[in-house]
Amino acid sequence: MDTFPSDAQDAPSRPGDAYVQSFARGLSVIRSFDANRPAQTLTEVAAAAGLTRAGARRILLTLQTLGYVEADGRLFQLTPKILDLGFAYLTSMPFWNLAEPVMEDLVEQVHESCSAAVLNGAEIVYVLRVPTHKIITQNLSIGSRLPAFCTSMGRVLLSALDDDRLDALLDASDIVARTPHTIVDRGALKEAIAAVRRQGWAIVDQELEEGLISMSAPIRDRQGRTIAALNISGNAQRKSAKQMVKAFLEPLQDAAQRVSEMVARRG
Amino acid sequence: MDTFPSDAQDAPSRPGDAYVQSFARGLSVIRSFDANRPAQTLTEVAAAAGLTRAGARRILLTLQTLGYVEADGRLFQLTPKILDLGFAYLTSMPFWNLAEPVMEDLVEQVHESCSAAVLNGAEIVYVLRVPTHKIITQNLSIGSRLPAFCTSMGRVLLSALDDDRLDALLDASDIVARTPHTIVDRGALKEAIAAVRRQGWAIVDQELEEGLISMSAPIRDRQGRTIAALNISGNAQRKSAKQMVKAFLEPLQDAAQRVSEMVARRG
Numbered sequence: 001m002d003t004f005p006s007d008a009q010d011a012p013s014r015p016g017d018a019y020v021q022s023f024a025r026g027l028s029v030i031r032s033f034d035a036n037r038p039a040q041t042l043t044e045v046a047a048a049a050g051l052t053r054a055g056a057r058r059i060l061l062t063l064q065t066l067g068y069v070e071a072d073g074r075l076f077q078l079t080p081k082i083l084d085l086g087f088a089y090l091t092s093m094p095f096w097n098l099a100e101p102v103m104e105d106l107v108e109q110v111h112e113s114c115s116a117a118v119l120n121g122a123e124i125v126y127v128l129r130v131p132t133h134k135i136i137t138q139n140l141s142i143g144s145r146l147p148a149f150c151t152s153m154g155r156v157l158l159s160a161l162d163d164d165r166l167d168a169l170l171d172a173s174d175i176v177a178r179t180p181h182t183i184v185d186r187g188a189l190k191e192a193i194a195a196v197r198r199q200g201w202a203i204v205d206q207e208l209e210e211g212l213i214s215m216s217a218p219i220r221d222r223q224g225r226t227i228a229a230l231n232i233s234g235n236a237q238r239k240s241a242k243q244m245v246k247a248f249l250e251p252l253q254d255a256a257q258r259v260s261e262m263v264a265r266r267g
Numbered sequence: 268m269d270t271f272p273s274d275a276q277d278a279p280s281r282p283g284d285a286y287v288q289s290f291a292r293g294l295s296v297i298r299s300f301d302a303n304r305p306a307q308t309l310t311e312v313a314a315a316a317g318l319t320r321a322g323a324r325r326i327l328l329t330l331q332t333l334g335y336v337e338a339d340g341r342l343f344q345l346t347p348k349i350l351d352l353g354f355a356y357l358t359s360m361p362f363w364n365l366a367e368p369v370m371e372d373l374v375e376q377v378h379e380s381c382s383a384a385v386l387n388g389a390e391i392v393y394v395l396r397v398p399t400h401k402i403i404t405q406n407l408s409i410g411s412r413l414p415a416f417c418t419s420m421g422r423v424l425l426s427a428l429d430d431d432r433l434d435a436l437l438d439a440s441d442i443v444a445r446t447p448h449t450i451v452d453r454g455a456l457k458e459a460i461a462a463v464r465r466q467g468w469a470i471v472d473q474e475l476e477e478g479l480i481s482m483s484a485p486i487r488d489r490q491g492r493t494i495a496a497l498n499i500s501g502n503a504q505r506k507s508a509k510q511m512v513k514a515f516l517e518p519l520q521d522a523a524q525r526v527s528e529m530v531a532r533r534g
Contacts, residue, residue, distance in 0.1 A: 019289065020329045026290050027333065031355045038359040062287045066294065067388075078356040080385050080392035086353025087410030088298045089345040092305040100408075104398060118347050121334075125347035130398070131371060141367075142409055143354030 119157040122173040152204040152216035153229035159197040160226035217256035222264040386424040389440040419471040419483035420496035426464040427493035484523035489531040
């Protein structure tokens with residue numbers, strides 16, 4: 001489109017420019033730390049983030065200067081200041097503070113765990129979770145990701161998309177069977193999502209994991225747009241899908257409706 | 268120390284250099300979004316982050332390219348991808364996955380909320396929280412911050428520091444009375460922290476907030492270093508501080524010990 005040398009032109013805004021690259025590298029250094037690599041040497045960070053030692057050193061020193069990384073001898077680790085970034089996102093969601101007390105009431109009522117999630121690409125991301133106090137709880141915390149296509153919150157969120165967007169996301173999805181029950185046929189999956197769109201809620205019966213049943217309803221903003229999904233997850237050995245619908249659909253829909261109304265009043 | 272022109276010298280690693288600055292600005296744009304500013308125009312972001320419009324635009328486009336920000340018309344907002352950064356930190360803590368089931372058992376036993384926090388500067392940062400299902404729960408989520416000096420988890424974490432470090436942090440603390448009970452005298456505060464160091468646990472009786480009593484014990488790693496604090500918080504109208512110690516100290520210490528042993532086995 002332009003005929004100027006790209007050096008002079010592209011700096012501010014294009015993907016691939018040096019500025020974007022360096023910022024992306026900084027974030028990839030942050031993401032190189034995890035449960036398997038809680039503390040890393042410079043060499044380990046460079047390998048994990050795909051950087052040269054010099055590049056990794058520069059970024060680690062930057063992060064250290066800014067208080068996001070600390071060094072203990074040769075080992076670097078993240079500091080809790082990192083959470084400020086995620087916290088900015090969580091508190092920027094209009095329903096976030098509003099939903100938690102409603103979800104606690106719901107858990108009290110149904111004695112099953114309740115979560116809220118949003119869509120990010122072809123995955124759902126947990127943003128709130130109220131566990132029930134049972135021996136076995138799923139290890140799903142804020143920030144956890146699951147595929148959208150085979151989860152009830154995912155189906156609620158996918159059902160809110162227009163057809164083009166839905167097709168694009170399904171194209172980007174890794175549609176593989178997690179259990180013998182997982183719907184993997186594209187046509188059947190689109191029909192299941194269309195059914196969710198018609199009825200306004202979703203149930204997924206052991207498609208993600210054997211023994212796990214989950215049902216979800218949408219949280220909507222004042223314009224009626226679905227901004228998140230709320231779920232109740234239960235154990236197939238305690239209650240069948242049919243029994244869960246009978247026992248939990250009404251309280252779930254009430255809770256989702258209450259949160260939506262609060263969002264609308266505040267928005 | 269050096270006599271070379273700073274432009275040529277300082278680029279890679281020093282605070283104040285262009286690279287550190289631009290990374291810091293990117294993170295400050297992320298942090299400019301919150302409950303009061305969930306979606307912002309370019310002009311608003313520039314004002315909130317203290318940047319020029321051109322600078323804010325460049326950073327927003329970078330964040331958008333990387334998937335951390337999305338635009339809806341003139342409004343920018345954060346995407347859930349931001350949570351990956353905080354999630355990297357949370358899962359990098361050796362006790363994080365181990366502590367949650369222990370905390371759920373503890374809540375089941377004592378019917379009060381339980382949290383875990385780490386020290387960051389003069390503040391504590393919540394990293395885990397298991398609420399009890401009562402009508403009034405505190406609005407404290409993962410990533411929330413409170414001053415260390417007047418909280419029981421803070422006193423446990425401060426008591427693990429050597430005297431020089433403790434003095435430095437108290438110098439950096441904003442020691443103001445939150446209630447008539449808050450200890451604000453430096454000598455009395457250091458004595459309270461020394462008492463925590465001797466006894467190995469802390470109770471704070473309505474120093475943060477009227478009606479709120481909290482008691483805490485340390486989570487330690489294999490080397491015996493305090494890496495986090497675990498607390499139970501209760502309501503002064505239900506139980507006095509004395510009654511809380513009698514009812515909850517043993518289960519709290521048991522839970523902290525269990526988590527510490529798991530960390531040691533894994534470390």
